[in-house]
Amino acid sequence: MSSTVIDKAGSRHLLMGNEAIARGALEAGVRVAAGYPGTPSSEIIETLAAVAGERDLYVEWSVNEKVALEVAAAASFAGLRSLCAMKQNGVNVASDFLLHLAGSGTRGGMVLVPCDDPGALSSINEGESRHFARMVEIPLLEPGDFQEAKDMLCWAFTLSEEIRNLVMVRSVTRLSHASGSVTFGDLPEVGGRAAFDCRGTLLETLSDPLRGPLIPFPVPVHHARQQQKLARAVALFESSPFNGYDGPEHPELLIVTSSICSLYSREAVHLLGVGDRVGILKLGTTWPLPPKFMRSHLRRCGRVLVVEEVIPFLEENVKILAADLGPWTFFGKMDGSLLSAGELNPDRVAAAVAQILGISYRPVPEAYAARAGKLAETGAPAREITFCAGCPHRASFWSIHGALQLDGRQGFVCGDIGCYSLAMLPCGFSALKTLHAMGSGAGLASGFGKLRDFGLQQPALAVCGDSTFFHAVLPALVNAVHNRSNLTLVVLDNSGTAMTGFQPHPGLPVDAMGDIAAGIDIVSLCRSVGADVHVCDPFDLRRTRDKLLQLLATEGTKVLVLKQICALSPEKKGKKRFRMSVDADKCLGQACGCNRLCTRVFMCPGLIWDARRGVSEIDEVICAGCGVCADICPAGAIAKEEAV
Amino acid sequence: MQAYELPQDPFNVIITGVGGQGNVMASRMLGDMLSRRGLLVTIGETFGASQRGGSVMSHLRISHTATWSPQIPAGRAHVVVALEPTEAVRVLAAYGNPETIALCNTRPIYPVGVLSGASAYPSPAELREAVGALTAQAWFLDATDRALEMGNPILGNIMMISALTALAALPVERDDFEAIVTRTLPADKAAANLAAWDFARRHFVCP
Numbered sequence: 001m002s003s004t005v006i007d008k009a010g011s012r013h014l015l016m017g018n019e020a021i022a023r024g025a026l027e028a029g030v031r032v033a034a035g036y037p038g039t040p041s042s043e044i045i046e047t048l049a050a051v052a053g054e055r056d057l058y059v060e061w062s063v064n065e066k067v068a069l070e071v072a073a074a075a076s077f078a079g080l081r082s083l084c085a086m087k088q089n090g091v092n093v094a095s096d097f098l099l100h101l102a103g104s105g106t107r108g109g110m111v112l113v114p115c116d117d118p119g120a121l122s123s124i125n126e127g128e129s130r131h132f133a134r135m136v137e138i139p140l141l142e143p144g145d146f147q148e149a150k151d152m153l154c155w156a157f158t159l160s161e162e163i164r165n166l167v168m169v170r171s172v173t174r175l176s177h178a179s180g181s182v183t184f185g186d187l188p189e190v191g192g193r194a195a196f197d198c199r200g201t202l203l204e205t206l207s208d209p210l211r212g213p214l215i216p217f218p219v220p221v222h223h224a225r226q227q228q229k230l231a232r233a234v235a236l237f238e239s240s241p242f243n244g245y246d247g248p249e250h251p252e253l254l255i256v257t258s259s260i261c262s263l264y265s266r267e268a269v270h271l272l273g274v275g276d277r278v279g280i281l282k283l284g285t286t287w288p289l290p291p292k293f294m295r296s297h298l299r300r301c302g303r304v305l306v307v308e309e310v311i312p313f314l315e316e317n318v319k320i321l322a323a324d325l326g327p328w329t330f331f332g333k334m335d336g337s338l339l340s341a342g343e344l345n346p347d348r349v350a351a352a353v354a355q356i357l358g359i360s361y362r363p364v365p366e367a368y369a370a371r372a373g374k375l376a377e378t379g380a381p382a383r384e385i386t387f388c389a390g391c392p393h394r395a396s397f398w399s400i401h402g403a404l405q406l407d408g409r410q411g412f413v414c415g416d417i418g419c420y421s422l423a424m425l426p427c428g429f430s431a432l433k434t435l436h437a438m439g440s441g442a443g444l445a446s447g448f449g450k451l452r453d454f455g456l457q458q459p460a461l462a463v464c465g466d467s468t469f470f471h472a473v474l475p476a477l478v479n480a481v482h483n484r485s486n487l488t489l490v491v492l493d494n495s496g497t498a499m500t501g502f503q504p505h506p507g508l509p510v511d512a513m514g515d516i517a518a519g520i521d522i523v524s525l526c527r528s529v530g531a532d533v534h535v536c537d538p539f540d541l542r543r544t545r546d547k548l549l550q551l552l553a554t555e556g557t558k559v560l561v562l563k564q565i566c567a568l569s570p571e572k573k574g575k576k577r578f579r580m581s582v583d584a585d586k587c588l589g590q591a592c593g594c595n596r597l598c599t600r601v602f603m604c605p606g607l608i609w610d611a612r613r614g615v616s617e618i619d620e621v622i623c624a625g626c627g628v629c630a631d632i633c634p635a636g637a638i639a640k641e642e643a644v
Numbered sequence: 645m646q647a648y649e650l651p652q653d654p655f656n657v658i659i660t661g662v663g664g665q666g667n668v669m670a671s672r673m674l675g676d677m678l679s680r681r682g683l684l685v686t687i688g689e690t691f692g693a694s695q696r697g698g699s700v701m702s703h704l705r706i707s708h709t710a711t712w713s714p715q716i717p718a719g720r721a722h723v724v725v726a727l728e729p730t731e732a733v734r735v736l737a738a739y740g741n742p743e744t745i746a747l748c749n750t751r752p753i754y755p756v757g758v759l760s761g762a763s764a765y766p767s768p769a770e771l772r773e774a775v776g777a778l779t780a781q782a783w784f785l786d787a788t789d790r791a792l793e794m795g796n797p798i799l800g801n802i803m804m805i806s807a808l809t810a811l812a813a814l815p816v817e818r819d820d821f822e823a824i825v826t827r828t829l830p831a832d833k834a835a836a837n838l839a840a841w842d843f844a845r846r847h848f849v850c851p
Binding site: 012013014145146147174175177178179180181260263264266267271345346347350363364365368371372373375376378379380381382383384385386387388419422426427599600601603605607608609619620621622 | 713719755764774
């Protein structure tokens with residue numbers, strides 16, 4: 001993509017929302033970008049990293065979101081424009097520094113881009129970043145389409161320098177991971193030296209925002225200045241081109257919306273054919289709302305539907321502004337016109353509008369809908385998500401599950417964030433019993449490991465990936481060792497941040513831009529803090545299970561690193577180590593004592609069950625050739641042969 | 645002034661399949677070709693861990709005039725392209741209407757529930773009947789099997805896109821495809837992709 005995002009002004013390209021955001025930052029002359037990988041945000045940093053050389057940028061994958069925000073802030077303090085990107089819950093991680101940064105203010109333009117995930121399409125939460133903008137008192141912008149994602153990013157840097165504070169630009173999955181047409185603007189000449197002018201007293205920066213220490217002390221004085229900056233942003237929002245109204249002069253219903261919901265709203269009005277009755281007030285500057293602009297449009301109509309994802313943030317703020325306008329009727333999340341959980345789409349918005357206007361809308365003829373419902377039951381069996389064929393996690397959890405069963409004390413696994421979170425499902429033998437934030441598996445296990453005096457007999461095991469290990473597991477491990485907790489931490493090391501697309505992490509000898517980095521060895525690190533550390537290949541099922549059994553029976557804080565590269569990694573993808581086959585004469589199928597352990601329990605999608613012949617088979621298109629299934633077949637019917 | 649006519653505006657295409665099949669690449673390639681022809685294209689899709697081995701959809705909105713929602717409304721798909729046949733039924737049930745047309749790759753990928761015996765996979769005859777009952781016209785193409793004969797199952801996706809552009813009368817020509825593969829792929833892979841494109845036009849479109 002590098003050739004595309006740095007193409008010339010005036011050219012038009014089909015860009016992913018995240019690429020449009022990156023292009024906007026490039027047009028603003030961003031110099032430093034940092035983030036931590038997380039769907040749906042990862043491509044922003046990846047896109048910038050790919051053009052770092054050509055555009056003279058420094059781009060890094062930081063160890064976690066808090067450090068990423070600090071790295072980006074340092075560039076701003078030194079006068080450079082900087083960007084920080086993360087998924088929604090990353091803002092929680094960064095929030096302590098975020099609060100203090102908003103208090104100290106910034107110098108070079110600085111933009112924080114959180115990408116929220118309404119509907120939790122790739123998350124274990126529907127957390128919202130918008131509230132942080134209100135909580136720490138910084139301006140919030142929300143692009144409504146792909147062109148605006150580019151244009152708004154570019155302007156956000158200007159705004160940040162106008163008020164000398166951080167600006168938040170919030171995206172969502174359906175924008176970040178969708179693609180649309182974007183026309184490019186100019187790319188500036190790159191240049192400018194970094195310097196942090198920290199001379200003067202603690203009050204220096206109040207008279208010259210580009211000078212003095214960046215320490216918000218005395219706090220109330222700096223806090224009041226921060227609020228003046230926010231008021232300046234509101235004044236600019238009053239005439240922002242990112243806010244606009246489309247519809248009749250005095251509609252029967254006014255939709256107030258922002259972000260991708262503005263496209264859903266437009267489509268809903270189109271579907272219902274009510275463009276002459278319903279107006280759409282699309283907002284790009286969503287906090288603080290510009291009061292004069294808002295009131296002038298709210299006066300068009302006394303019935304307002306607020307369309308947003310996920311919980312009523314915009315709705316609350318609009319209601320506050322409308323409080324003195326008169327007896328307005330509001331529809332949205334609070335009256336149940338739209339749900340406050342899950343994502344929206346054009347149909348959900350159309351249903352709400354139809355209900356309010358008292359009209360009916362049927363997408364397809366009733367007979368078709370009835371037929372479709374019936375045929376889907378038999379024609380489309382449920383497709384549960386599962387580990388890929390050849391995934392090391394399937395083998396790891398096979399051994400973890402087996403060891404916990406053999407141990408017999410009803411031990412359990414505290415889960416963490418990564419592809420291995422899927423082990424809450426049958427594909428991971430439902431081994432995970434808790435799943436919360438990054439690093440929480442080890443933290444919970446550290447706590448469970450101290451409950452024996454209260455009668456807890458079950459051994460606690462935690463899992464984490466290699467990237468997650470550095471992000472937030474390390475403090476929990478240190479805590480466990482220091483407090484002499486009993487737990488087994490299994491590091492599922494697949495050599496990259498696999499779930500989000502193999503971004504490097506501190507354990508690898510390469511950085512975001514492809515340059516040489518200092519790889520930090522997880523095994524030595526764990527040993528250095530005093531844990532009892534072991535290493536296995538998860539594809540060696542017997543050795544892994546025996547080692548786990550031994551560790552479960554041992555006191556103290558133990559770490560088992562299970563090292564095997566992800567099946568989708570560039571090193572492995574498309575290359576089969578083994579050619580697998582099933583000997584139909586040896587496979588006893590359901591008559592076997594195992595009752596087809598391979599397809600009923602192990603359930604690798606590369607193995608299929610031929611019900612007609614009553615034997616298992618290899619699906620050559622899906623099988624990744626890892627060879628693990630050969631070791632689970634008690635009849636020895638599955639054969640592996642080194643592929644050339 | 646519009647050089648390329650669309651059957652409808654916006655023209656709505658859903659490419660569906662199973663996580664790992666190359667759905668995202670296929671939709672992006674089609675989008676790039678249409679964009680090259682000056683059309684406004686919006687593609688909605690999701691990816692990440694939550695798609696591993698699950699159902700995956702890409703929604704393409706193709707228009708001369710506007711950027712449309714990245715999610716197609718219920719019942720508004722003009723074409724459904726299924727890289728896996730049961731996914732055609734699943735998607736038609738939500739997004740099809742009596743006028744929808746469908747192209748189905750015939751190669752099954754069994755859900756883990758089917759592998760374990762918890763649910764049953766429909767027979768080829770049942771699948772044809774279900775897809776037929778939910779479309780105005782449907783084509784069943786053995787693209788993956790043909791691609792395996794050419795040495796790489798992933799080329800089945802190229803065959804599906806090649807067949808789609810012809811059967812749904814999309815304004816895309818061989819030179820659009822050639823321009824993209826020669827720009828993005830090494831010479832040997834570009835040649836294999838072009839061979840798959842041509843094969844589909846010869847065997848699936850006007851056999």
